[in-house]
Amino acid sequence: MNLSDFDFTLPPDLIAQEGLAVRDQARMLVVRPSGPFEHGGVRDLLNHFSRGDVVVINDTRVSRARLIGRKETGGKADCLIVSDLNSGEEKDVLLRGKAFKTGSTLTFEGPDGVTLSAKITQWLGGAKYKAMFSDASLIERCARLPLPPYIKKNLSEETRYQTVYAKQEGSLAAPTAGLHFTPQLMQELKDKGVVFAPVTLHVGLGTFAPIRTENLEEVELHTEYFSVNPETRNVINLALKEKRRIFAVGTTSVRCLESAMDGSWEGWTRLFIYPGYKFKMPWAGMLTNFHLPKSSLLLLVAALTGWERILPAYLEAIERKYRFYSLGDAMLILRGI
Structure with missing residues (x-):
């Protein structure tokens, strides 16, 4: 399995240069283990998440660096x-x-x-x-917020590149799947019985750095700080005991908890997740954005649900002109477990 296997061609005009005026109005493509892809919007999360579900979010805050x-x-x-x-x-x-x-x-x-x-x-x-x-x-x-190199426009409001629940200062990039949430949507999900569980992973330079090694077994990512607070540990452990569903908002939430499952609730990680990785958490699914070709983020998504499923989803998203990358639309992966 080589890096070049995870490539696709993206028309440049589909790279989102600014966020939508209302965050939760973004489109959302739903990917199940099989069957046709579903097309809707982020507010459809109200139909996909149920009472007792745990949704893991990364509460890191982008530094003015x-x-x-x-x-x-x-x-x-x-x-x-x-x-x-x-x-x-x-x-x-x-x-x-x-x-x-x-x-x-x-x-x-x-x-x-x-x-x-x-x-x-x-x-x-x-x-x-x-x-x-x-x-x-x-x-x-x-200083100003650092933006990904593919965003050429200055943001009219810097808060648009922070999640509404950003708390722990220290990232060089936003955990972008979380940008789709509004306080109202989060409250509606809480009212439904959904539990939000914050973790912290400070996104570093590795998010922007391309993978330069064709052999995936030789890839090394930059180290990033992560932490899982005691309250979230209790929420996760209880959900595991009661066999309730656990979802991740973004690849950084996945990497944070997968790193913590190695035995430490706080530390530094360079965990690289790619197809063939054995997940320690029984993830029911993940909300994510559409990622760059041959990126570590795309490889994590492919590991979670299979490249043979993700590539057709990306090609359909391109055909239907979904907005890609940090400020773009969303994908909800449902693993059926």
Whole structure:
């Protein structure tokens, strides 16, 4: 099984550049183990989730970690902070463009006129450097949310790239399946008896990084922090004991709990899930978006329900002009267990 087996052609005009005005008005394609695919909307979750179902959500919050400024020469400086924003004045950063000189200074300005500078202190290889910021407390005022490279438009509202239940700061990308929920939809599901169980997995650079190894057994993902709080542990354990259905909202929720099932409820994971993986959780299904070809996210979806089922679903979604990627439409996978 090779990476090139998980490819498809996507027309560029189907890559969503902005979210819908009302989050839960997105379309949703339903994939069952067999039979025709079903076409509807995200609010149809009210018909698919039942009393007692547990829905696992990732409550990570996207950090304002991207800075756009100037070099000393006047050229553009595009900086992504990849270390903890609360870790002091010196940060690990990724800088786009030609090589930057150690000792040079970058300058950034916030919308309120505040100025922040960063001196490059060390080259760490590739596009990664260490930089000493003049005042790390000003980063929040000068920075913006990092967006995936395939989104070319600036968002009119940054909150559109945060889930309504985002709580734990630390991600470089949103857990995008969760972007479809509104407070009203969540309350309606709770009123029906559905239980939401928050976990935390801070989405890192691996979400944007393409897989470069053809042999899937040789793939290594970037490490990402995960945590499952005691209340959610109790909810999951009780649901398992009572044999109630457990659903995941997004691939990050799956990876978080699958990582926790290895014996630790908190830590760092580089778990790579691809077809052939033996799931530890008896997932009843997953709500997810439509993912990039040959991506780790697509491979996880294929592992959950089979590539022979997912590829025809993607081709039908393309034919019916579903909106793809982070700000696009949704897919509900029902495993029938």
